[in-house]
Amino acid sequence: MLRIENIAKTFNPGTITEKIALRDVSLHLAPGDFVTVIGGNGAGKSTLMNSIAGTFPVDKGKIIIDNEDITKWPEHKRARYIGRVFQDPMMGTAANMQIEENMAIAARRGKTPTLRWSAPAAQQKFFREQLKTLNLGLEERLESKVGLLSGGQRQALTLLMATLVEPKLLLLDEHTAALDPKTAAQVLAITNEIVTKRHLTTLMITHNMKDALACGNRLIMLHDGKILIDVKGEEKKSLTIKDLLAMFEKAAGSELNSDALLLS
Amino acid sequence: MDLIIPTISQGLLWSLLAIGVYITFRVLDIADLTVEGSFPLGAATVAACLTAGWSPVPAMIAAAFTGMLGGIITGILCTKLKIPALLAGILTMIALYSINLHIMGKANISLLQVDTVFSLYAISGMSQANMILIIGLISVVFTSVACYLFFGTEIGAAIRATGCNPHMIRANGVNTDITIILGLLLSNALVALSGALVAQSNGFADVGMGVGTIVIGLASVIIGEVLFGTRSFKNCLISVILGSIVYRAVIAIVLQMGMPPNDLKLFTAILVALALAMPLFQAKLNKRKAAKN
Numbered sequence: 001m002l003r004i005e006n007i008a009k010t011f012n013p014g015t016i017t018e019k020i021a022l023r024d025v026s027l028h029l030a031p032g033d034f035v036t037v038i039g040g041n042g043a044g045k046s047t048l049m050n051s052i053a054g055t056f057p058v059d060k061g062k063i064i065i066d067n068e069d070i071t072k073w074p075e076h077k078r079a080r081y082i083g084r085v086f087q088d089p090m091m092g093t094a095a096n097m098q099i100e101e102n103m104a105i106a107a108r109r110g111k112t113p114t115l116r117w118s119a120p121a122a123q124q125k126f127f128r129e130q131l132k133t134l135n136l137g138l139e140e141r142l143e144s145k146v147g148l149l150s151g152g153q154r155q156a157l158t159l160l161m162a163t164l165v166e167p168k169l170l171l172l173d174e175h176t177a178a179l180d181p182k183t184a185a186q187v188l189a190i191t192n193e194i195v196t197k198r199h200l201t202t203l204m205i206t207h208n209m210k211d212a213l214a215c216g217n218r219l220i221m222l223h224d225g226k227i228l229i230d231v232k233g234e235e236k237k238s239l240t241i242k243d244l245l246a247m248f249e250k251a252a253g254s255e256l257n258s259d260a261l262l263l264s
Numbered sequence: 265m266d267l268i269i270p271t272i273s274q275g276l277l278w279s280l281l282a283i284g285v286y287i288t289f290r291v292l293d294i295a296d297l298t299v300e301g302s303f304p305l306g307a308a309t310v311a312a313c314l315t316a317g318w319s320p321v322p323a324m325i326a327a328a329f330t331g332m333l334g335g336i337i338t339g340i341l342c343t344k345l346k347i348p349a350l351l352a353g354i355l356t357m358i359a360l361y362s363i364n365l366h367i368m369g370k371a372n373i374s375l376l377q378v379d380t381v382f383s384l385y386a387i388s389g390m391s392q393a394n395m396i397l398i399i400g401l402i403s404v405v406f407t408s409v410a411c412y413l414f415f416g417t418e419i420g421a422a423i424r425a426t427g428c429n430p431h432m433i434r435a436n437g438v439n440t441d442i443t444i445i446l447g448l449l450l451s452n453a454l455v456a457l458s459g460a461l462v463a464q465s466n467g468f469a470d471v472g473m474g475v476g477t478i479v480i481g482l483a484s485v486i487i488g489e490v491l492f493g494t495r496s497f498k499n500c501l502i503s504v505i506l507g508s509i510v511y512r513a514v515i516a517i518v519l520q521m522g523m524p525p526n527d528l529k530l531f532t533a534i535l536v537a538l539a540l541a542m543p544l545f546q547a548k549l550n551k552r553k554a555a556k557n
Contacts, residue, residue: 053435079437086431094428097421102432104418105425110437113418161436 001201002029002052002169007061009047021047023225024061029169032199036212039222045205048222049173052203054078066168080110083162085155085175092158095147099138099157102146103127106161130160134190152183156190163194170195172204176211188215209241223252269393271516275509276400277465278480280407280458282488282508283501285481287451290500291415292427294342296448297353297478299455301360302334304474306456307463308364311373314464320381324460330367331456332449334360339445357474364471371471380464396465403461407454408501414450415497423447424497455481476529479536484508486539 004027011019021044029035039045051058054075063071065081086092093102104119104127124142131139134156138149146154155175162170172191176184192215195202206212212219218232219239228251231239281303288296306327313323334356341352365371382395390398414420425433426443434440455477463469488507494500514535519525 074439076434076437076439079435084435086435091429091431092435094425094432096428097424101421102425105421105433105436105438108418108436113422113438115414115417115419118416118418118421 001031001033001066002027002203003062003064004028004052005062005064007051007058007063009051009056009058013059020225022051022058025222025225025227026061027220027227029201029203031201033218034195034200034202034216035204035218035220036216037203037205037220037222038207038209038212039228043222044225045222046173047225049171049203049205052078052169053082053084053171081168082171083109083165083167083169084171085158085162085173087174087177089151089155089158089178092161093146093154096145098143098145099131099149100124100127100142102157103130103161103164106164109161109165109167130164131157134160150183152179152187155179155183155187159187159191159194163198163200166198166200168201170200170202172202174205174207177207191215209244213239213241213244221248223248228252267516267520269397271512272509273393273396273400273465274462275512276397276404276505277461278458278512279404279484279505279508280454280461281477281481282484282504283407283411284451284454284458285478286485286500286504287411287447287454289482289485290427291424292444292447292451294349294427294444294448295353295478296338296451297350298334298338298356298360298448298452299353299478299481300474300476301357301364302331302452302455302474303459303462303477304364304469304471305334305360305367306331306459307469307473308367308373308471309456310460310463311375311469312367312369314375314378314380315373320379320384320464324381324457327460328453328457331452331454331459334456335448335450335452336445338452339441339448343441343444361471368469368471373469374467375464375469376467380467381461382464400461403457404505407457408505411450411454412498412501419443419446476532479529479532480511483532483536483539484511486536486542487511487514490539490542 004025006024006026007022008024009022011021025048037045037048050056052063054073058071061071062069070078070081084092100119104123107123127142128139136153136156138153138157146157149157159175176187179187188211191204194200202216204215217236219229219236220227221229221244229244229247281299285299288294309327309330310323313326314320338352338356341347341355342349347355381399382392386392386395415424422433422438423443423446426438426440426447430440433443459473463473484507485504486507487510488503488505489500491510492499492503492506494503515528518531523531
């Protein structure tokens with residue numbers, strides 16, 4: 001479904017703040033793969049995500065979704081195939097607009113907007129049914145402005161919006177990191193349900209090792225702009241945090257010293 | 265007493281400018297200074313067309329059209345060329361000063377000798393002042409209904425979302441360069457139309473008549489929002505129109521009370537500065553109240 005071939009990205013090349021974020025990364029995702037991505041600060045997780053989403057162009061390499069080369073596509077065109085949930089709960093929805101209006105925009109993701117009425121009453125029933133699956137009571141608040149919702153509610157809504165039109169690839173960029181532990185668990189449970197029920201090809205960044213092990217059928221660990229560890233299937237199922245740390249030491253030749261990764 | 269009708273009329277004619285400023289300042293979240301150039305641009309276009317023998321309606325359509333071009337230029341400067349929106353607006357505004365002189369051929373054109381929209385369609389027995397009120401009302405109702413409908417469409421919703429959260433709307437597949445250009449285009453078309461109407465009611469177009477229009481527009485938007493609310497888009501549109509009328513009334517009253525007309529712009533600037541700082545004052549006041557309790 002997703003084929004990444006030798007992509008590289010350096011920020012501020014040739015300056016004192018030069019930062020090599022990705023070094024020749026290649027990654028193939030089969031349809032329905034649910035991949036969790038871990039790595040310390042500056043390992044290149046977000047750069048990988050943003051390269052795929054098209055936030056900035058890559059320096060070299062190819063990004064192919066469903067046999068279509070999207071490397072040169074601008075961000076908004078890639079949205080045709082990609083659903084996204086951001087780390088910041090404020091980023092995925094328009095606060096000044098109603099839940100209904102936000103969902104109407106998501107319901108035509110990737111289509112050029114026309115002069116048709118944006119949120120026709122005919123869609124309300126469908127929106128209500130979809131909101132009901134979140135179990136947050138949002139189906140009663142279609143006309144509330146999104147700005148009135150809590151961070152967790154907004155993130156769940158963003159997740160729903162990102163999958164309202166089935167994406168060929170779902171990108172989750174630490175989408176539970178900014179939430180309190182209880183809400184984070186709730187949003188993660190909703191994520192698991194949506195992704196596994198609909199077999200969505202998904203890339204999920206997390207800095208919580210437990211979540212990375214518990215979710216999905218495949219796990220990759222990035223380090224210094226490279227994919228260091230890639231485990232899938234049965235091997236991933238039996239993997240523990242201890243195994244992961246041992247694998248890291250062997251592969252990187254150094255001890256994992258990212259507090260954020262170890263403490264969580 | 266006999267000031268009431270002209271005040272309302274002026275407020276209506278200027279409210280198209282206020283709606284235009286509302287679209288950029290509130291909907292798109294851009295302070296667009298193009299307004300200062302596109303207002304006289306509309307006046308210049310209508311004056312040039314009328315003196316060339318056009319009838320008023322096509323002349324006003326031409327004025328709105330030139331306003332659109334002004335908006336497109338600012339839009340291209342700030343999206344494709346990545347110039348900050350404020351600076352992009354200033355550049356277009358300055359450029360338009362020369363363009364307006366070219367369109368008019370001189371700094372000032374009198375419209376007293378030609379038929380305007382207010383004189384040509386005059387109903388017999390009705391004064392010019394009442395005609396301005398009626399035409400103003402028709403234009404405002406037509407414009408605000410059209411705006412309301414447009415911002416309810418898919419394109420309109422995309423423009424609103426662009427101002428609110430560009431990340432979100434890009435992630436949903438909309439090219440924000442296009443929506444920003446569209447918003448600026450629409451805004452400046454309305455501003456130019458306002459300029460065309462004001463020029464015809466004043467009886468002249470002047471190259472300097474744009475000075476301070478952005479502040480007048482902002483004053484109308486803020487006064488309207490504070491006095492009449494912002495619950496929904498419909499509510500906002502009505503607030504802005506009423507805000508424009510209240511602004512004219514305030515001006516009429518302070519002039520009546522003896523303020524020299526030369527101080528008008530200073531007065532407006534102070535009014536807008538205070539209104540813009542209002543949220544800060546309110547927060548401080550609330551804090552003090554909370555501390556007392």
